[in-house]
Structures are given as structure tokens and as C-alpha cells.
Amino acid sequence: MSLQDAVVTAEQLPPLDREPWSAISPSYRAVLRWTVLLYCLFPLIGLGLVITFNLEHLQTPAKIAAAVLIVFALFLLGVWVPRRVHHTQYLLRELDIHKRTGFWWHKTVSAGTNRIQHIEVTQGPIERLYRLSKLVLYTAGGYQSDIKIPGLPTDEAHRLKQYLTERIATEELADAETDHGQH
Numbered sequence: 001m002s003l004q005d006a007v008v009t010a011e012q013l014p015p016l017d018r019e020p021w022s023a024i025s026p027s028y029r030a031v032l033r034w035t036v037l038l039y040c041l042f043p044l045i046g047l048g049l050v051i052t053f054n055l056e057h058l059q060t061p062a063k064i065a066a067a068v069l070i071v072f073a074l075f076l077l078g079v080w081v082p083r084r085v086h087h088t089q090y091l092l093r094e095l096d097i098h099k100r101t102g103f104w105w106h107k108t109v110s111a112g113t114n115r116i117q118h119i120e121v122t123q124g125p126i127e128r129l130y131r132l133s134k135l136v137l138y139t140a141g142g143y144q145s146d147i148k149i150p151g152l153p154t155d156e157a158h159r160l161k162q163y164l165t166e167r168i169a170t171e172e173l174a175d176a177e178t179d180h181g182q183h
Helices: 028-052 056-087 125-129 154-182
Strands: 089-092 096-102 106-112 116-122 132-139 147-153
Touching: 028 056, 028 125, 028 147, 056 096, 096 147, 116 154, 125 132, 132 154, 147 154
Parallel strands: none
Antiparallel strands: 089 096, 096 106, 116 132, 132 147
């Protein structure tokens, strides 16, 4: 039996852009905004205490740091959050799943369903308020999750998990039958 390893050119590659990418829920904007506010709140409280207690040598640096933090938080809330949600999408096909994100730097992560080892649906307290969840996929050979799709309506996240779990089980059964047939 001879194996051929044919060259694949860029022209032969299927374009992912023409595929029907699915957007995450627009409600995820609120989750990200709450997250930004909580992360900025604690440093602002500390800086406010420095300013309130009138510590002379720290007063000016604390005011500058507070102003920078407020401007940064406003940027995140007004610009980054909407764009992050807008640019976070996923694509599920029969043999693979893809997620793309980006604000300035765009990133696409892909995994074949035959490489998925473990699937989780997670939900933090803020996500729970908005009935959203995160689908987390772990692939073979990885020590961390390889694909995290946030901002999914909880029922959709569970349906995706069920579909992928069934798909993986079907592939494993087919592989096992093929292996049995060869021996």
C-alpha cells in the first residue's frame, strides 16, 4: 500500500469566511461590562482611600492613577466590549469547530471533533443573571482548554455540548468497528 501526500495549494483551501458563522448573544455585552466594572472597582476604592486619607506624598500619584483607570475603564466599556462581542463568533461543522475573536488582533482557533476529549458548560454568577454560559472544549494533548465560546444562551450551550458528545461517540464507535474489521 502506497501513501500519497499530495500538495495542497492556497487556491484549493475552502474559505471559512463564506461559512455561516454564528454570533454569540448580544447580552454578553452586559456580562463583560459588569466584569470590567468589578475589576476596576477595587483599585478605585484603594485609590479613593489614599486620596480620602490625604496622604501627602501619595495624593497626586493616586489622583493620576485614578484618572487613568477611569479613562481606561470607559474605553473598555464603550469601545472594547461592543467590538469584542461583535467579533466573537463560532462555526460548527460536522468534523470540526472554530471560534474567532478579535478587537485589534484577530484570532481563529479550530479543533477537529475527533480531537475533543472533554466538554464543559460553565456559568458564573453574572452570566447566570443573563442566562448565558460558556462552552469549553478540551482537546487531546492539551493541558488547558483549547476553545472557549462565551456568551452562549445556556440552552444553546447545552445543545452544542450534547451534539458534540454524540458526534464524538459516533466517531469512536466507527473507529472501533474499523479496527475490529482489520484484525
